[in-house]
């Protein structure tokens with residue numbers, strides 16, 4: 001009895017009959033869905049391509065990140081790399097940067113990881129930041145701007161041969177305590193030529209109090225033509 005009923009229904013479908021509960025006139029969905037999928041894919045591609053930071057999620061370990069500071073002017077950070085590691089994310093899902101700060105380090109120089117020089121375009125506004133998680137230490141994220149300038153030979157302590165530091169924007173991270181959060185800020189890149197950086201560095205930093213802190217998915221990306229931003233300051237040196 002039951003089998004016969006199912007067979008009958010199947011045959012009805014096969015010849016195109018519609019069950020009464022299915023609306024007859026319906027907007028065809030596949031093209032719409034396809035368009036949305038294409039848009040999402042394009043957005044994902046654009047976002048990934050736009051990030052100036054290489055290895056932003058630490059899936060390649062600390063490749064592309066400076067954690068060792070052997071320069072004579074960086075003696076405070078001579079052991080910096082000992083407090084930095086790339087570990088499995090505490091919540092799973094890939095790897096992340098871990099800072100482990102003891103009391104002495106937390107109370108003095110803190111711990112940092114820095115990108116290489118990232119060339120930026122004039123007339124663009126940039127947003128920067130990272131996913132953050134702290135179990136104690138205070139976090140700060142710096143976007144530091146430099147201009148190529150021949151004759152500069154200083155090295156270490158945020159100085160790089162061939163560059164003059166001319167700009168800095170800081171995120172005083174207040175979220176990410178005990179749970180992952182995203183900290184980000186739009187940097188108002190100066191227009192005046194003297195202060196306009198040709199390159200930026202992203203610096204992830206942690207200090208007092210002691211404990212461990214994590215960074216993942218760091219980014220510096222253009223978000224449009226130069227407009228109102230905040231959080232930046234011109235800097236002389």
Ligand SMILES: [Ca+2]
Pocket residue numbers: 057058059093094095096216217
């Ligand atoms: Ca990651």
